[in-house]
Amino acid sequence: MLPETKINAAQHQKLSRIVYKESGIVLDEKKRNLLVARIAKRMRLTGISTVSDYIRRISNSQDEFNEFIDATTTNHTFFFRENKHCEYLIKTLDRKKTLKIWSAASSSGEEAYSIAVQLLANSFSFNIYASDVSSSMLKKGKKGVYSIERIQKVPHPILHTYFQKGTGQWRNHVKVKPEVQQFVTFEKFNLLKGKSSDQFDVIFCRNVMIYFDTPTRQKVVDNLCEALKPGGYFFVGMSENLHGLEHKLSLILPSAYQKKG
Numbered sequence: 001m002l003p004e005t006k007i008n009a010a011q012h013q014k015l016s017r018i019v020y021k022e023s024g025i026v027l028d029e030k031k032r033n034l035l036v037a038r039i040a041k042r043m044r045l046t047g048i049s050t051v052s053d054y055i056r057r058i059s060n061s062q063d064e065f066n067e068f069i070d071a072t073t074t075n076h077t078f079f080f081r082e083n084k085h086c087e088y089l090i091k092t093l094d095r096k097k098t099l100k101i102w103s104a105a106s107s108s109g110e111e112a113y114s115i116a117v118q119l120l121a122n123s124f125s126f127n128i129y130a131s132d133v134s135s136s137m138l139k140k141g142k143k144g145v146y147s148i149e150r151i152q153k154v155p156h157p158i159l160h161t162y163f164q165k166g167t168g169q170w171r172n173h174v175k176v177k178p179e180v181q182q183f184v185t186f187e188k189f190n191l192l193k194g195k196s197s198d199q200f201d202v203i204f205c206r207n208v209m210i211y212f213d214t215p216t217r218q219k220v221v222d223n224l225c226e227a228l229k230p231g232g233y234f235f236v237g238m239s240e241n242l243h244g245l246e247h248k249l250s251l252i253l254p255s256a257y258q259k260k261g
């Protein structure tokens with residue numbers, strides 16, 4: 001029998017509570033199939049055959065607990081996604097300053113590198129801090145190797161300048177060149193738990209708050225706004241907004257905000 005046929009309501013509730021408490025992601029009844037698919041994958045990989053045994057494992061093993069949380073994240077992303085935000089920054093930001101930019105739910109790094117290559121192409125000086133709760137995604141970001149499907153939207157001149165083409169078994173892949181990678185630092189950061197001691201000129205927090213409920217979104221926005229310099233820019237995903245939340249930001253474009261001051 002498949003593991004998904006064996007998960008009962010109490011187990012679903014227990015697991016979704018763990019996920020909510022740890023990452024803020026809401027996996028309610030509507031997301032039951034998603035939770036089941038993700039847990040089934042971990043059960044396959046660990047060779048555990050019942051959900052109750054798997055629950056026991058994550059209570060006893062911090063490593064498997066982390067793997068479980070990682071497995072419940074949705075990491076879909078690609079290069080030059082929602083690029084209007086970056087185009088706006090290129091027109092607006094000060095080239096004389098070294099900019100500090102935070103890609104605050106960076107997944108496997110495409111967002112951070114997309115910003116980096118465009119800022120380099122436009123002679124900005126900057127550092128990008130890319131963070132995520134998922135260790136497996138951060139590992140991919142550090143590696144900087146991507147399949148060609150992910151780079152469809154990258155303009156050719158940028159592709160030629162900042163990416164190396166793979167050969168042999170890697171012929172359908174590209175690697176971000178070291179001269180780009182040197183400006184991007186990947187680090188684990190849980191938006192729900194962490195507070196940044198740094199101050200940023202720009203924060204991207206895109207396509208992650210859709211997985212959170214209102215109290216969690218409020219907490220995340222409060223923390224990120226604290227980490228934003230006065231006059232700094234804050235971007236959420238194109239299908240997201242800050243409606244219903246308290247904040248001291250002004251809307252400057254759809255899903256783009258600026259901190260007053």
Ligand SMILES: C[S@@+](CC[C@H](N)C(=O)[O-])C[C@H]1O[C@@H](n2cnc3c(N)ncnc32)[C@H](O)[C@@H]1O
Binds near residue numbers: 022190
């Ligand atoms: C759909 S991806 C978005 C990637 C990129 N920002 C974009 O717009 O293409 C959402 C990312 O949010 C991360 N995430 C979810 N909960 C998080 C949390 N509490 N703290 C940090 N990252 C989180 C997931 O691991 C995932 O990689």
